[in-house]
Amino acid sequence: MQARGLTTWLGAAAVVAATAGIAAAEGEISGAGATFPYPIYAKWADAYKEKSGVSMNYQSIGSGGGIKQITARTVDFGASDMPLTPDKLSKAGLVQFPAIMGGEVLAINLPGVAAGGLTLDGPTIANIYLGKITSWDDPAIAKLNPGVKLPPLGIAVVHRSDGSGTTFIFTDYLSKVSPEWKDQVGEDTAVEWPVGLGGKGNEGVAALTNNTAGAIGYIEYAYALQNKLPYAKLVNKEGAALMPGSASFQAAAANADWPKAPGFYLLLTDQSGKESWPITGASFILLHEVQEKPETAKQVLDFFAWSYANGTKMAEELAYVPMPESVVKLVEASWSKIKDGGGKPVWTSQ
Amino acid sequence: MTLYERRQAANIVALTLSWLATGVGLAILALILWTLLRRGIAAIGLELFTQTTPPPGSRGGLANAIYGSLVMTAVATLVGTPVGILTGTYLAEFSRGSRLAPVIRFVNDILLSAPSILIGVFVNELMVVRMGHFSAWAGSVALAIIVVPVVVRTTEDMLKLVPGSLREAAIALGAPQWKVTVSVIYRAALQGMLTGVMLAVARIAGETAPLLFTALNNQFWSTNMNAPMANLPYVIFQFALSPYADWQQLAWGGALLITFTILVLNIVARVLAGWSNRTP
Amino acid sequence: MDLAVSAGASGGLNGRRVQDAAFRGTTRVFAFGVLLLLGGIIAALATGALLAFSTFGWGFLTSQAWNPVKENFGALPAIYGTLVTSFIAMLIGIPLAFGIAVFLTELCPPRLRRPIGTLIELLAAIPSIIYGIWGLFVLAPFLQSTVQPALIAVLGPVPLIGFLFRGPPLGLGVLTAGIILGFMVLPFIASVTRDVFLTVPAMLRESAYGVGATTSEVVRRIVLPYTRVGVIGGIMLGLGRALGETMAVTFVIGNAHRIMPSLLAPGTTISATLANEFAEAVSPLYTSSCIAIGLILFAMSFTVLAAAKLMLLRLEQRAAK
Numbered sequence: 026m027q028a029r030g031l032t033t034w035l036g037a038a039a040v041v042a043a044t045a046g047i048a049a050a051e052g053e054i055s056g057a058g059a060t061f062p063y064p065i066y067a068k069w070a071d072a073y074k075e076k077s078g079v080s081m082n083y084q085s086i087g088s089g090g091g092i093k094q095i096t097a098r099t100v101d102f103g104a105s106d107m108p109l110t111p112d113k114l115s116k117a118g119l120v121q122f123p124a125i126m127g128g129e130v131l132a133i134n135l136p137g138v139a140a141g142g143l144t145l146d147g148p149t150i151a152n153i154y155l156g157k158i159t160s161w162d163d164p165a166i167a168k169l170n171p172g173v174k175l176p177p178l179g180i181a182v183v184h185r186s187d188g189s190g191t192t193f194i195f196t197d198y199l200s201k202v203s204p205e206w207k208d209q210v211g212e213d214t215a216v217e218w219p220v221g222l223g224g225k226g227n228e229g230v231a232a233l234t235n236n237t238a239g240a241i242g243y244i245e246y247a248y249a250l251q252n253k254l255p256y257a258k259l260v261n262k263e264g265a266a267l268m269p270g271s272a273s274f275q276a277a278a279a280n281a282d283w284p285k286a287p288g289f290y291l292l293l294t295d296q297s298g299k300e301s302w303p304i305t306g307a308s309f310i311l312l313h314e315v316q317e318k319p320e321t322a323k324q325v326l327d328f329f330a331w332s333y334a335n336g337t338k339m340a341e342e343l344a345y346v347p348m349p350e351s352v353v354k355l356v357e358a359s360w361s362k363i364k365d366g367g368g369k370p371v372w373t374s375q
Numbered sequence: 376m377t378l379y380e381r382r383q384a385a386n387i388v389a390l391t392l393s394w395l396a397t398g399v400g401l402a403i404l405a406l407i408l409w410t411l412l413r414r415g416i417a418a419i420g421l422e423l424f425t426q427t428t429p430p431p432g433s434r435g436g437l438a439n440a441i442y443g444s445l446v447m448t449a450v451a452t453l454v455g456t457p458v459g460i461l462t463g464t465y466l467a468e469f470s471r472g473s474r475l476a477p478v479i480r481f482v483n484d485i486l487l488s489a490p491s492i493l494i495g496v497f498v499n500e501l502m503v504v505r506m507g508h509f510s511a512w513a514g515s516v517a518l519a520i521i522v523v524p525v526v527v528r529t530t531e532d533m534l535k536l537v538p539g540s541l542r543e544a545a546i547a548l549g550a551p552q553w554k555v556t557v558s559v560i561y562r563a564a565l566q567g568m569l570t571g572v573m574l575a576v577a578r579i580a581g582e583t584a585p586l587l588f589t590a591l592n593n594q595f596w597s598t599n600m601n602a603p604m605a606n607l608p609y610v611i612f613q614f615a616l617s618p619y620a621d622w623q624q625l626a627w628g629g630a631l632l633i634t635f636t637i638l639v640l641n642i643v644a645r646v647l648a649g650w651s652n653r654t655p
Numbered sequence: 656m657d658l659a660v661s662a663g664a665s666g667g668l669n670g671r672r673v674q675d676a677a678f679r680g681t682t683r684v685f686a687f688g689v690l691l692l693l694g695g696i697i698a699a700l701a702t703g704a705l706l707a708f709s710t711f712g713w714g715f716l717t718s719q720a721w722n723p724v725k726e727n728f729g730a731l732p733a734i735y736g737t738l739v740t741s742f743i744a745m746l747i748g749i750p751l752a753f754g755i756a757v758f759l760t761e762l763c764p765p766r767l768r769r770p771i772g773t774l775i776e777l778l779a780a781i782p783s784i785i786y787g788i789w790g791l792f793v794l795a796p797f798l799q800s801t802v803q804p805a806l807i808a809v810l811g812p813v814p815l816i817g818f819l820f821r822g823p824p825l826g827l828g829v830l831t832a833g834i835i836l837g838f839m840v841l842p843f844i845a846s847v848t849r850d851v852f853l854t855v856p857a858m859l860r861e862s863a864y865g866v867g868a869t870t871s872e873v874v875r876r877i878v879l880p881y882t883r884v885g886v887i888g889g890i891m892l893g894l895g896r897a898l899g900e901t902m903a904v905t906f907v908i909g910n911a912h913r914i915m916p917s918l919l920a921p922g923t924t925i926s927a928t929l930a931n932e933f934a935e936a937v938s939p940l941y942t943s944s945c946i947a948i949g950l951i952l953f954a955m956s957f958t959v960l961a962a963a964k965l966m967l968l969r970l971e972q973r974a975a976k
Contacts, residue, residue, distance in 0.1 A: 396754025581782025
């Protein structure tokens with residue numbers, strides 16, 4: 026028996042080893058991070074694989090995860106909706122650039138309220154998330170919504186349970202419109218939430234909001250669209266009540282002064298402009314300045330160069346805002362900073 | 376009411392509660408299986424096995440996840456089973472009088488019941504951070520760590536059941552002890568040991584937590600063990616929590632697939648164990 | 656039979672000794688390997704947790720903070736959630752498991768014993784993640800629409816325990832997590848209890864029936880006292896399982912790092928925190944705090960398991976007499 030048994034084990038091991046070794050590491054790049062841009066990165070990756078055969082495997086584990094994994098060099102690039110300050114960038118030896126922009130919306134689960142049927146403003150949202158407004162028929166909400174029938178339903182606040190750039194953008198906005206929020210909670214990828222349920226990823230918040238009556242949650246617009254979740258109108262800095270959408274996101278993005286931002290560190294929340302959506306942001310890619318694997322880095326940059334050039338239509342279909350041409354040029358110029366061990370840039374524009 | 380009547384009433388109440396408890400237990404099983412069937416059956420089809428996981432909004436299947444789970448389960452079993460069998464052999468055959476044996480048994484039980492997420496954290500520190508990337512190897516190692524204590528336990532129990540007369544007869548023929556163990560005792564306990572391996576396989580097939588920080592996941596078809604690899608539990612985790620209807624459908628399909636595979640494995644293992652108990 | 660032939664062919668007595676020693680040595684090496692493995696896990700957890708404990712000291716165990724912005728972490732909400740959900744799991748699991756064990760040993764027709772026993776054990780085989788999605792998509796909405804409003808209406812106003820049932824019915828939360836955990840530990844406790852019940856000598860039970868005891872009296876007065884230690888051992892095994900359960904809890908507990916008096920409120924457990932946040936803990940202190948609560952969890956399950964083993968050991972010793 027022992028001879029036969031041994032042969033069987035060895036045979037099985039050989040089969041596994043054989044199949045395992047087949048696909049070489051070339052043609053596979055991995056990234057991880059923000060859930061905000063995940064739908065568009067997945068779409069780009071799919072199209073890029075058909076075009077070039079390179080698999081860009083992106084896992085949406087949250088912006089905090091993206092920063093952690095790229096710092097630990099366990100992935101080829103990290104993605105984060107929270108830009109790192111030039112200070113943090115140089116300390117970690119990272120280079121960052123924006124890949125895509127989009128807007129966040131407040132998804133609402135109120136019986137009888139359709140998309141755009143409810144209007145909210147910054148201070149009210151801050152108070153809801155602070156736990157000061159606990160019921161939908163609160164006078165503060167009623168004031169913004171004359172004529173809308175608000176039920177005496179408890180507000181189920183939903184936030185992120187994982188480290189998220191989406192949270193950073195949202196809390197950055199709240200800090201700008203509510204001094205009390207800034208004081209008590211602040212802004213970061215993960216904060217100490219005064220109230221609410223935590224969902225994992227944009228996906229988790231969307232699912233929780235969808236399943237809980239009386240819920241309110243902040244999610245990236247593409248997730249609200251895909252899931253047909255009703256969202257609220259927001260009152261922006263100029264006092265105009267706006268519907269979210271490409272138009273209002275682009276208006277906010279138009280105000281961005283990218284050339285003046287060192288390390289592309291720029292926050293687009295609470296922008297001035299009558300048409301500007303108040304909770305807009307860019308999503309960033311992080312790469313090491315000194316590449317231990319220059320070939321892989323080149324493939325990563327090739328992917329993004331291709332996506333800048335060919336992915337605008339796909340992005341707009343999902344209501345993201347692609348980076349304008351002028352910014353793309355700036356970004357691709359900044360890629361000369363990414364060098365291999367010998368000081369040679371890994372990517373050159375064709 | 377007389378004492379007798381009171382006692383009878385108390386008895387009836389207690390026994391009714393017992394029936395009810397069993398009913399609740401069986402009902403939970405039925406409810407879960409029914410939910411899986413109702414929500415997952417629509418996803419079962421050729422596409423599930425031939426197409427890879429799609430981006431949100433497109434059609435697809437779970438081929439890469441199924442492959443990844445199969446491969447990592449196989450590697451974990453191939454690695455963990457010999458370790459488990461040899462350790463179980465030590466405990467059953469060669470450790471009489473040793474003070475170390477009870478300690479090893481105790482440690483084995485700790486490992487058996489250790490929260491699997493901590494094993495994922497451990498392998499993450501050990502392998503993922505050192506190697507610089509997530510990998511199916513790390514995932515397999517994490518699963519192997521879960522396999523070992525199960526196999527140790529069942530191997531030791533099964534080997535101890537082999538009658539001493541068998542051992543003595545073999546030794547009386549003059550065979551070396553290792554040959555006695557391998558040719559005679561293993562063969563006698565084979566069915567029981569196989570049951571142990573099947574139970575271990577069923578256990579790791581459904582484990583998610585250890586893979587979260589080791590193998591991660593992969594959107595595409597990949598056979599590269601040295602890179603992140605898709606696996607069914609992670610995909611179910613990700614897709615079920617998503618707001619996309621087609622992803623949720625795939626999640627239920629995967630859940631149905633995994634659950635019924637594990638249940639069948641368990642039933643077969645038990646039937647096998649039943650046969651081995653019946654042989655004289 | 657090739658044994659006798661190979662006995663001579665194995666190179667004589669010295670050859671045999673070498674082979675035997677090699678084989679024994681190999682098994683011993685692997686057995687040590689198991690020890691090393693556990694040691695390695697504990698060492699890795701301990702070194703990882705060092706930063707958190709040296710920064711916060713013992714206050715880490717009593718602090719309710721979990722603030723990644725201000726880098727202030729405390730283990731109490733996670734520990735509290737772990738303990739409360741496990742407690743609820745025991746409240747639900749033990750009576751049900753007990754009832755099932757009594758049914759299987761006393762009431763069930765003999766031919767059905769094996770099938771029903773197997774079915775109950777299959778509950779243990781269902782993966783944790785399946786319980787999780789079932790809990791999220793089936794149990795939670797059901798609780799939200801039916802059970803929780805009833806609990807709030809009926810038990811909320813009751814003076815001493817009402818505070819446990821306040822708040823909006825969310826469907827998710829500590830209570831839901833506890834219920835799911837209860838269903839998950841139920842089969843473990845049931846099968847251990849049944850196995851232990853079966854060790855009662857038939858003579859003891861028969862004599863009790865012989866003097867006219869009812870079934871429930873036999874269980875209460877004869878079976879339970881005889882198997883007391885084993886039953887408690889089984890319960891502690893179930894408890895150990897409940898403490899470490901990850902995926903099922905992560906789906907339904909609501910992930911809030913707060914201690915709330917109401918059972919209907921969201922909370923967190925140690926394993927749910929790890930599942931959600933370990934991969935993204937960016938700063939060393941955040942990571943170390945995560946590993947630290949992992950170490951605490953390990954200590955908790957270790958303690959429960961050690962106690963269970965001691966009890967089962969005592970049972971074995973008594974049975975051997």
